[in-house]
Amino acid sequence: MDSYFLKPNQEATLSLYNGTFENSENIITRDRMLDASLVAQGKRTAIDPSNWKDQDSIITQLTFKTGEAGTYVAGVSTKARNIELTAEKFNSYLKNDGVLDMLQKRTTDSLLNEDAVESYQKHVKAIYQVGDVKTNDWNTVLGYPIEFVPQENPYDKYNGDTLEVQLLLDGKPLPNQLVFADFIKNSHGHTHDDESNEHEHDGQKHSHEHSTNTHKHAQEEKEHSHTSGQQLRTDAKGIVTVKLPEEGVYYLRTINMTRATDSDELTHRSKWATLTFEVSHAHGANSHTHEHDTESEIPTWLFVLGSFIIIGILVLIFRKKDN
Template identity: 50%
Template sequence: MKKYFFLILLVFVLCSHDMFLKLDSYFLEADSDAVIQLYNGTFDASENVIDRDRMIDASIVANGQRTAIQEKQWTEKDSTTFLNFKTGASGTYVAGVSTKARNIEMQPEAFNNYLEHDGVIDMLASRKENGELESDAIEKYSKHVKTIFQVGDRLTDDWNTNLGYPIEFIPLCNPYSKHTGDSLTFKLLKNNEPLANQLVIVDYKAAPGGHTHSENNNQHSHDNGETHSHDNETSEEHTHDDGTTHSHENEKSDNHSHDQEAAEHTHEDGTRHSHDAESKSEATADHTHDSGTQMRTNDNGELTIKLEEDGIWFLRTIHMVESEEDGLTHESNWATVTFEVTHDHADAHSHDEDHDHDEDGLPIWIFIAGSIVLIGGLFFYFSRKK
């Protein structure tokens, strides 16, 4: 009982290890130093760094060219991995990272909680239906992430690049041609084929620091490109039932087994909720909770999201199947994509040219009418004196 309680406590206290590529601002200057952060944990906090030998692919696509990221461009600080690079000509850029698969063993309670709280509810339903809720699991998983950002003002077609990852989000139009209040459609591919009826979680966060547009300035770059620490990030070390501790700081081991390892796969808010009434309608939002809006792709593997607010938007999904590979029970592929949305600067109006306010002075028509009356009065006055 004590072991079960400790396991559930870890599931609720710790967080899933989603992976995201993030920028402080997704609007950068051309020909400038820049930094992309690789988070492994939640969208808000990275819990450990990623070794370069785990990366099958790390590349940037810009102006029709795909460039491999060199190992020397990566640095680490605390629990976050940083990609340091220099932007080139203006355009819409894409960066991506794909990792090698790893195996993880989980006891039934841990695996079931992971499935429930990370949105892998189809597999959870299958386990219920087949009487497998008391079965252990050995899962092979890998992560495939990308980010889309804008350099300068010129929009280019690189946003639709297919990086060839096992699972991948691709927008159907340039995200930076869209603004707050617009809709944006993504296609989800699995092995380059549309993935239908897949659960996707959509969410957004306010851009760090925020910004104003009082002067219609739409450049938001951080020219210094400096790395920084996140003081509230969760420590990588944790304790096992036997009282021992260890760290996954570099995620070097390819195979490992821990009863508590399901903590790597729980929602960041740790809340419990039921998906029994999960709708399977095409590309419709099922419900909203603290971890975002859950949606399903349609028969074409597409889903359309409403960009309701300014901020950094992200989509994430975990596609899991039962595995026939020796020594495994399941295989999963994780995917995320990030981009930023702002309001349409063309909608902003000028207080100098477009219209007059009472506090700026009397409307011009009053001056014109008054002038006519004054001139007419003076003409009448002097005519009488003659």
């Protein structure tokens, strides 16, 4: 979103980026969506596929109107698709996308020369705040094959805090999973205007194109890493503690990959999960503006009265000196 802080009954746009957090390579076709939902006020509503629109053939967008104040959740889950990759491209993809455990296993098992046929699926989630009222919808489990679930409301957090997030695989806590967390620093202060997505991350353009059968894993001229930011591992309860050092839009991502030992066609299966939300500063926590509390300032009438008193005292002093 341009901003994850919205007003009640405001028109807003949700954009699906099929690539990286900052650059989209292709649209998400409707037939790929197993689920697309909005959660608010304790109710989960399916998004009508016809409400999605494509922009410039690279971004899939949903324009909608918020309702009552509260903490909202949006989620999209896609079907699995297969992709064939040469050993070299597969190894590069594992390295650049942070699937380091599988890369280590291939190295240990002397499988670096083995080509791959991967079945992949993506499950994405965003949490945004409407108005000042916080609701408990933030902890809704959408039931996706892999899913991030915050253990606290992200909008009760501010820069300098930490946030615990649990990772579920098939509904159960996933331990010892590598998770990457990063953020895009706000360039628009606290007005939450339309500039929030206009950033570059190290000036790099990445490609994870999944909406066609080309699946561009690390096939650009230069290798780029998607492993910037915090590198975390889930504990025994599937929980990571994410640091929130600055204001900005935060995103978590992980790829859980296993060997497909039960298939003659596939060599690997992967499940991708992301979570996005925005963090603001603690000053004026509910307003997200720079407006100061008028109760803490000197009232105008008192300032004027005090000025007249001071002037009167000065006049008396000077008259006394003249006498």
